[in-house]
Amino acid sequence: MTATGFIPIEDILQKKRRPVHRPPDQAHAHDIREELFELEAKGEIIVHRVPEPYVEVETRFGRKKKIPIEHTWHHKSCGQCGHIPGYTSSIFWLHRQFGLDYTDPIDQTSCTGWNYYASGTSNAVAQMAVMSRNFAAAYEEGYYPLIHCGTSFGHYKEVREQLIHHKDLRDQTRRVLEKLGKPLVIPEEIVHYSEWIHVMRHRIAERQVVDMSHIKACVHPACHYHKIVAEDAIYDKEIYGGQRTATITGLLQALGIEVADYSTWFDCCGFGFRHVLVQRDFTRSFAVMRKIEVMIDEAQPDVTITHDTGCVTTLDKSQFAAKAHERRVGVPVLSDAQIAALAMGAHPFRVVQLHWHSTDWRPLMEKLGIDWEYYWNEFQEDLEAIRRGEALMTWEKADGVAIQPN
Amino acid sequence: MPQQYTFGKATASYPDVPYEEKERLFREVKEDPRYEDFLYGCYECGICVSACPSARFYDYSPRVIAQTMAREDVDRFYEILAEDIWNCAQCFSCVRCPRQNNPGGLVTLIREVAVRNGIQETRDVLQGYTRVIYKVMLKGNQVSPDMLQPDFFPDWGPWVASFRGNMEIWRQAIPVDTLRGVTDAAWRTADNTLRELYTIWFETGNLDIIEEVDEGLYELLLDVMEEELEDWE
């Protein structure tokens, strides 16, 4: 810049004389792991390696990402566990069905990112310390973090980059962790559970007992999954020509579900973090007018499938009030984990916990040939037994295939 | 005398706030180490606006955020700090920016500065929200089943009332050990884990930040955390 504040025209012309030619197959494919390993070599951090067995998948610009299959430390989501527990139990149920080794820790806090994005009442070092404390706990337990929440996933990807690029923030974070007696550990890959589902999709389809080939679904890709540190999301040239993330869609195709496109697929759901809690006029309007109604008008789906906490809650719960305004609503909303569990025959209430969803899911169950009333009655008996103090709802009861093949 | 120009406004808003104070807050945002990662200049192309959900429903524009910061328009910046930032949905659709700007990230940084400085408009906006701050700082979870109350979620319909009537038993009927029976948090967290979390809030100055937005909440959190940490030691 000059004293006048303008870039001299000569400088601009000079720049234009040096055009950059970058073949698409060599487009930006920065691998953050190189910097991680350098920091580790200097003794600054410990890099938590992805354990065997893992599957390598393509990310947006072609970098291969390792997705662990088992020995995973389940970093739970507060929105899922608190308000959509069938989301969480479906993820665990899938792991159990395949007999995979995992751990569900109590030495875990949420990422606290929901609050941070809602209110700004935190700071960079606090966010880094919360993340690193969780990662250190996973490392100490000898299990690899598998992140359930889309926001935690996006937030951790971004916070990890900041931690790597800013030595002062890194040093401050390390000092806080030292107070806790913990090392500064950063995982080699930040992995979202929907990426695990994506690499498991063919194994899931092999064990499918509920035919879903007559079902049409719209996909809502979660913003914090594919927009934050956008290069670190799974893409596949066979799915949307590699132009959109392949997670969710890959699973639905494997299950034989027709994936129906709609024009506002890139829009967010309207969650807004603060908005969904205290300013829901925005959330409701956006969820209905920019998502649900567009899906109905353009695709008439039987269900909407998404892969994050806020998206399931927002798209599901926003439909009730809109009905009173005679808007076009009524599309049930499930996560990829829940539809995968149903496909493999999970109990709709013991595992998938459909009763926590408010948009009517009964027509979908009926179309799938699932006698939901039968399973609901069974679940009511479970509740009675719990009330009488005779039994708990344990995995013993929830494991295994409940729905008979149709 | 020619009128001072600010984006879309004939005169600067908030004339009672001294220019030097606005400039000090502006500098505080720019001094955040993450700032340089979030702003590289702006083409005024509007790609961020076309992707932005808040731009559809509010008088709000991520392009204006990027432009204001790049042009160092301190008066307009103050309006953004006092008003615009709370419209952002923090979805980060705007990172489609061809200059690799992150207008949503700029909003995050400006929010932090607004909170840290106890700006009155920020205190007002966060008034109805403090129960979430209480929950996240004490329990390590933003939300819990017991927050689903019909008074707070009337627009979610009769489902909320039916849920309230069944909450205790439904929570008992979850096969995941860490969730089963827990209603005041999202899952069961170890006491030591929470103490470590409280240590983080103290060590990083996060608790002091809360004092700026709600003194009562700060006192409450301080009491509980100090007692818990004393027992631990």
Ligand code: SF4
């Ligand atoms: S993060 Fe904020 S500014 Fe960016 S697109 Fe979302 S709502 Fe708009």
Ligand code: SF4
């Ligand atoms: S997309 Fe980027 S360059 Fe274009 S107006 Fe928005 S901030 Fe400016």
